[in-house]
Each structure stands twice: as C-alpha cells, then as structure tokens.
Amino acid sequence: MPDREVFVAATMQDVARRAGVSAKTVSNVVNGYPYVKPETRSRVLDAIAELGYRMNASARSLRTGRSGIIGLALPELRVPYFAELAGAVIAAAEERGVTVIIEQHGGRRDLELEILTGTRRHLTDGLIYSPLALGPGDEAALLGLPYPLVLLGERIFHPEIDHVTMQNTAAAKEATEHLLGLGRRRIVAMGPNPTQEVGSAPLRLLGYRAAMDEAGLEIDPALEVATARSWDHVTGARTIGRLVDDGVRFDAVFAFNDSLALGAMHELQVRGIAVPDDVAVVGFDAIDEGRFSNPTLTTIDPGRAEIPEAAVRLLDERRRGTAGEPQRIAPAFRLVPGGSSGAEETLEVPVQAV
Amino acid sequence: MPDREVFVAATMQDVARRAGVSAKTVSNVVNGYPYVKPETRSRVLDAIAELGYRMNASARSLRTGRSGIIGLALPELRVPYFAELAGAVIAAAEERGVTVIIEQHGGRRDLELEILTGTRRHLTDGLIYSPLALGPGDEAALLGLPYPLVLLGERIFHPEIDHVTMQNTAAAKEATEHLLGLGRRRIVAMGPNPTQEVGSAPLRLLGYRAAMDEAGLEIDPALEVATARSWDHVTGARTIGRLVDDGVRFDAVFAFNDSLALGAMHELQVRGIAVPDDVAVVGFDAIDEGRFSNPTLTTIDPGRAEIPEAAVRLLDERRRGTAGEPQRIAPAFRLVPGGSSGAEETLEVPVQAV
DNA sequence: CTGAAAGCGCTAACAT
DNA sequence: ATGTTAGCGCTTTCAG
Secondary structure, eight states, X not given: OOOGGGTSOOOHHHHHHHHTSOHHHHHXXXXXXXXXXXHHHHHHHHHHHHHTOOOOHHHHHXXXXXXXXXXXXXXXXXXXXXXXXXXXXXXXXXXXXXXXXXXXXXXXXXXXXXXXXXXXXXXXXXXXXXXXXXXXXXXHHHTTXXXXXXXXXXXXXXXXXXXXXXXXXXXHHHHHHHHHHTTOOSEEEEOOOTTOOSSHHHHHHHHHHHHHHHTTOOOOGGGEEOOOSOOSHHHHHHHHHHHHHTTOOOSEEEESSHHHHHHHHHHHHHTTOOTTTTOEEEOSSOOGGGGTSSSOOBEEEOOTTHHHHHHHHHHHHHHHTOOOSOOEEOOOOEEEOOGGXXXXXXXXXXXXXX | OOOGGGTSOOOHHHHHHHHTSOHHHHHHXXXXXXXXXXXXXXXXXHHHXXXXXXXXXXXXXXXXXXXXXXXXXXXXXXXXXXXXXXXXXXXXXXXXXXEEEEEEOTTOHHHHHHHHHSGGGGTOSXXXXXXXXXXXXXXHHHXXXXXXXXXXXXXXXXXXXXEEOOOHHHHHHHHHXXXXXXXXXXXXXXXXXXXXXXXXXXXXXHHHHHHHXXXXXXXXXXXXXXXXXXXXXXXXXHHHHHHHHTTOOOSEEEESSHHHHHHHHHHHHHTTOOTTTTOEEEOSSOOGGGGTSSSOOBEEEOOTTHHXXXXXXXXXXXXXXXXXXXXXXXXXXXXXXXXXXXXXXXXXXXXXXX
C-alpha cells in the first residue's frame, strides 16, 4: 500500500497525530504561542518537518477573516517610479510576513473606482492606493470602506484617511534654489497645468514661485510651462522643443518629475544645447534611470526609502488595530546632485539585470 | 434594531434566503452554471446586487483547493525589463481572472530555491519562475513539484517543464547582421562570460559568431568582451571604458541587453566618441528606456508582448488540466531600428507617469 | 433544474 | 500547558 502522504498535502491533524498532540497544539506552535512546553514544541516541529507540512492559507483566512495579503493599486508597473515603489512595498511587506498583489489602473477613472470595491478587496486585508484620475470630490468613495486604506500621492486628502505623501512645496523650493545658487535666473518650471487644481503640480509650482520670489526675481509666465498630464519622456522632449522653437530664453529647467527632465535633457542635447553649460536641469523623484543618464540627473529624493516603508507600516498597524488617529506622513527629502546641474555624484552599487 | 447586513459582509446563505432559493443555486449562478432557470437566475442576481454580496475567496479556495492566484518570481522589480514583464503578466492574468503575486529573489540562490517550496506556494495555484542563480544541475529542484511551473529565461531547460524563452541565437545573429549591413566590421560583443556555460550570454554569442563567420570575418577574441553578471548601466559603461582605455579599436557594439547598451552609449558619448558615427550600438530586450535615450536605441524585441501572454496561458492551461505535453515556446523576434545605429524610429503613444 | 447534508483545514472560545 | 467543540463560507456529492 503506497504512502498517500507523499502525494497529499499533510494537514494539522496529520501533524498532530504524528506528534501525539492535538491540532490546537500544532496551531499554537505554528503561530508562535509562547506557552508550549519546549519538548512538545520540538516534537511538533519534527512532525512538521517529517511530513513536509505547510499551513493551508485559505483555511486560516477563512477562519480568521484575514488573508495576510494587501493590495497595491498604481497606474502602471512599467512606469519606473511605480516599479521602484512596488518593489520596495513588496520588500517592506515581506518583512512583516505580508503578501502583496498589484493592481494596475492605468489612470483610468473607472478602473480606479472599480478597484475600491472590486472582487480582489475580498481577498486582501487592506489597500495601498495611488490614484491618478480621482481627485477632490471623490473623498466619499474612499470613506467608510470595509477595509483599511492608505493613500499615496497628492490627489486627495482627508483627515480620516491615512496618507503618505511628499514635501512637495519645500522640495520644489530647494530644487529651484539649487539652480538659483548656480547663478541661473531664467528657470523654466515644467509641469504645472492651469486646469489642474490639485496634485503634485500646483504644490511644486508653489515651491518654485516661493524660491523665485525670495530671490527677488519677477515670475515670468512664459517660464511656467504646462504639459500634458502624462509626465513622461516624450512630453518632456516635446515641451522643451516647443519652448526653444518659440524663442523663449532660459538657462535652467526644473522639471516636475525625472521622466520629464530626462526627456527634456535628451531633446536639448539633440538640438545642440549643452547640459548643463547652456541649460541646467533638475528633476524630481530620484528614479534609478537618472543615475545613469548622460549627464546624470540632479533631482529630488522625496523619500524613496521611507514612503513604501511607511505605507506598509501604517496599513499593517491599521489592520492589526494598533493604529491610533489617521496619520499624514511626509518624509524628509533631499537634493541629489548630478551632472545635469554641474554637480557630481558617485554611483551606487549596481543592481542585477538580464 | 439596526440592519447588521450593512456592516457584515453577506454570505451565499444570505443571498439564497433573500432570493428564496438554496445556497447551491446561488453558487450555480455565480459560477455560470448554465442550467439555471432564467427567472431564478435574475432573482439571485437581484439579491446579490441588493446585498452587495461578494464571494468569499478563502472559503471557495478552501473548498476547491485552488486560489486563482499565481506567483511570479523574478530578480527585482526595479530592473526595467522585469517591471515591464511583470506589468504584462499581471495584465494577461487579469484577462483570465487570475491574480498575481510577485516574489523578488534578487538573483540570490538561497532565495530562488526558497521560493519553490516557500509558504506562498500554498497560496498559489502555480508559479511563473524566472531564476538567475539556478542553472544546469538544479533541474531536480524543479521536478515533481506539487504545482504547475512555467520557466522563463535560459538558465535551465528540461523536457518535462513548460518553458517560455527567446530565439537568442537567431536574434543575436540578426542584430550582428544589422551592424555588418551598415558596413561595420570591428563589432564588439558585450556580455559573454567564459565562466558561464549557460544562459542568454553563450546563446547570443553563438549568434554573433555565426553572423561574423558568414560575413567572412575572423573572430577577434579581443572583441568578445566579458562583463560582470549584472547586465546594468554601470557594467556597460565600465566595460566599454576599459576597452577604450586598452586601445582596442571598434566601430560597433552589440550589447547583450539594453541596459549594457545604454550604459556603454553613455560612456562613449562622455568620452567624445560619437554614436552612431564613430560607434554604432545595438542592444537586446526592447525596454521602454531605449525609446527615449539619446540617441534612441536599436535593439531586439525578443517577443515583449507574447512572452508574458504565453507564460500565463501555459500556466493556466496546466492549472486547469487542459494542457498536454510540456511545451517550449520561443516567440518571433524583430529588430527595432533606432538612432544608435543610424536607423530611425517613430515614437509610440506615451504612457502615464508621475 | 434545485435542495440537503457534509466537510475542506484551520482557530476562537472554553474547558481542563 | 493542552484538549474539545464548533463553525468560518463555500462547493461537492447525492436526491429529488
């Protein structure tokens, strides 16, 4: 008679029988319940090893009502900023024994709303939510949800919702001051959009204006250059190209994210405009790509390390009920000097690629 | 007496009561069982809508033994190639109603092995597995696993395991021929590593050599340049820098991936060597970044769209038992012309970024 | 076409 | 410090 246990996954009962204890004791051992006699514990652990027992996650979560899985909703994984964010969120969750599922909404409003009530919410204990289309007026959709929610980004704020954000205005001010400190005076702010009243754009614009103001410079509307909402390379390249074509004079660009900055830098060089000699460029986000561009990109690190960690921690605390009042966390930022503004940086340890 | 159903999630029983049927009938409706009287069906659907019923995924998977979740194991999400792959895998899985969890192993052998038997395997119905450290000799670890497995990459092959791979040699040959067709003769092959007998590197090297051979060119060992195993920008930049310093003459570079190519291109330009005029560059992978570099990168698209789709399809078929013999799929590839070899390309529709 | 009963593997509550 | 009982919400027999 063949040993069926080789093929059929062992259950807690099987382990209990083998160890000569009850299923409850096995459960206690597996869950690190402290009051188990060391000898019993080791007998149970032996039985687990011998049977190759692994806990059935579905049974546990059916019983406890918690899955140990959280959702991470973001626009698109192929956007480097979000890929890096997702990688860090997964790593931070791992440390807490939490599993992550990623949902891409592509900035489509219907999908963003769908995610809040969709079928996967039944699978997860909570959601880290980075919307792109939702904004003020959509708070209602985020309130009273039957699961913990941590909001990312600058699209919506609400005192009852945990939030991890950035010091947009202060950081943008520092970026602009960096350029001013290099003697630049005609600084383009790339990214503001008059139709957008909310989000990172207006906040960063405030910082830009504050810096210009404090430097005693008149604000030239021609230098505040609106872009399409998609802040990518193409947009950066097209925008700066149009500016040059229009004969606008400038000696620096503060782009509201790195992709815009890299695209602009590319286009400037194509047109024979030297970076940083003719035009200095500063970005925002500190994505990996800017460390390898030519020249390397001066940028703002808005808290790359802390944002994912804080988001997972907040959600986990809320999930376990150890959280108090809803919080708003805006990590410390720093300017990362690069060649695009004539500063220099050293390269960090490489990551692996295929 | 307040209506508890507002706060407590409805169950199938609740729906059944409301619709005046049994739970089984609700289950039949929810699962698309065809033999349900239309009238019954609509009564059930109404009840579902009224109660806001959503199926409990844990209960279902406890009962059926399947979770509808698959794992995707890869080195790191922050590596653009894998971020793009992951995004596409998630999208392809979504179409089949399957959820994805991503596990990052960072190319560390212990983690790669751990993933195969780790706690998350109990949560998933199958695994799409892209190892970096494992290789020939590790087949045993991949055989007889109690779940379906689809292998990605070139590290391990086995006739009993489903595999999605690339036409490495043929594609590398075409890349090299492209450079030869431009009149280049001293073509660097960047990426081979004498200590590596397996993986994309030796396969792509074969293609390079075949093209050189057919063109009647002697193969110069000085042009086959080994790199560190991590094929990233830094490695590309350092490698090409050393080559120049050593006084090696060359008029083209075929880098074994895009990150190497982009790093090399960067370093060449830093040193005042014009791309493509002095040196033409071709990469491999067709990651997004190469479409925006300066100049844009000529590269090989090894099947960006088909690889994730095929991986999910194979796993799903295996999971449902509709698959036959293990398959090896190697999609069609194509050369993507770019500025780095003097060809030109048109930009596609932009993606959104923050 | 629909219903009744049983049980998937685990843990909360209680008992000892 | 450990055992007993019950039941989480679903689907799978098996009847009808």
